[in-house]
Amino acid sequence: MSVSTAITAAAPTLGEPLPVLGRDVTVPLVTGGEVGYAALDYAASAPALQRVWDDVAAYAPYYGSVHRGAGYLSQLSTDLFENARKTVGEFLGCREDDQVVFTRSTTDSLNLLAAALPAGCQVFVFETEHHASLLPWKDAEVSYLDAPRTPRQAVETLERALAARDPHGPALVCVTGASNVTGELWPVGELAAAAHAHGARIVLDAAQLAPHHPVSVTELDVDWVAFSGHKLYAPFGSGVLAGRADWLRAAEPYLAGGGASRRVTRREDGGVDVEWHDSAARHEAGSPNVIGAYSIASACKALTDAGFDTLVARERQLISTVRAGLADVPEVRVLSLFGDDAPRVGVISFVVDGWNSSHFAAALSAEYGIGVRDGLFCAHPLVRTLLGTDPETQGECGAPEAAPGEKSLNAIRVSFGAGTPDEHVERFVRAVRELVSGGARWSYRTVDGRCVPDTSA
Helix, strand or coil: CCHHHHHCCCCCCCCCCCCECCCCCEEECCCCCEEECEECECCCCCCCEHHHHHHHHHHHHHCCCCCCCCCHHHHHHHHHHHHHHHHHHHHCCCCCCCEEEEECCHHHHHHHHHHCCCCCCEEEEECCCCHHHHCCCCCCEEEEECCCCCHHHHHHHHHHHHHCCCCCCCEEEEEECECCCCCEECCHHHHHHHHHHCCCEEEEECCCCCCCCCCCHHHHCCCEEEEEHHHCCCCCCCEEEEECCHHHHHCCCCCCCCCCEEEEEECCCCCEEEEECCCHHHHCCCCCCHHHHHHHHHHHHHHHHHCHHHHHHHHHHHHHHHHHHHHCCCCEEECCCCCCCCCECCEEEEEECCCCHHHHHHHHHHHHCEECEEECCCCHHHHHHHHCCCCCCCCCCCCCCCCCCCCCCCEEEEECCCCCCHHHHHHHHHHHHHHHHHCCCCCEEEECCEEEECCCC
């Protein structure tokens, strides 16, 4: 079953949002009083699930070094760390011989894979990717593909590019599962089939997909998958690269040091010989982030236990509420590649006629207690393509004091997920209507390139 097919399947009975940290936090309003904070920036960092935090807190007193300690706590921590690896592999539907490598983030995972590419590898990547997928391939021959306007066009564009490549060398396709700008789902299974038909491999950037939808390496037939813990309702700087072991085993370790080495010996000439591990440890030198790995595994279990059918159905309802609310405001334009009917996750970007994005986002925060994101979302080529703007366009920041030549902040992004209450998206829709119809109730100015409430009066 493809990603797009699965997410549009029949919905079960809707449930309540999953408990997350910060759900009871109140923030001050510049207009006076306080309000419960509406965290609608899940695409940047999702709040940690309460269950994950509780699991980490319960383990913390037993923390110990892993793999090299003889003591009880070290043995316990080693078992926990390696069981976390197994849990993540199961969550991702990995093949029996796949490796699960713990990293710092999606960016770190894709840079690790970039460092492991065979010599002469060609890389194919759409301009629509997040910078984590767009930029790591500096030592490869990279083909940047134009933004498609339909899923079918994405597959056809890739097929043409692959058909024109040198068929004798290695090749890699890098593609997102869900856009961090539009939330739209990409035809991952079809792209994987196209890649393999032309002798290429494929890595899936699942940073925005895995928190919202089940991801199976086996069913999608991708070679690797990368994602970040902080988008999967897990705290701390942790991530995962999971998939085929051969390129990883053949590459020099991503970091050289303890843990990656199996044996180090001195030579008679005074040099050093190193035998590296063939396992995931080869690319996990140094003391690992055990709590980060455990928190990812805990989040994987929590999402699995909650049931993705239920989570997807509830999120679809939230998406409908937001999109219907924005559609009622003529001044709002939602950004999209594939059109209104495209399946998507809870990530929506838009612009408002007559408003600068920084000003609008600042007013949402200061006057309504709503946290969103504004800017280019580390996907500059995509946002500029969607807006039809020149990459060199200069503009004000949105406040009267904007310095000449400051870059314009181009769009607003609202994002949500398993922990989002209905009230938060309903408040967001009301706030958009009120700001567009009545304007901001406070004055704002630019500080360090950001629009902020003017408290000098």
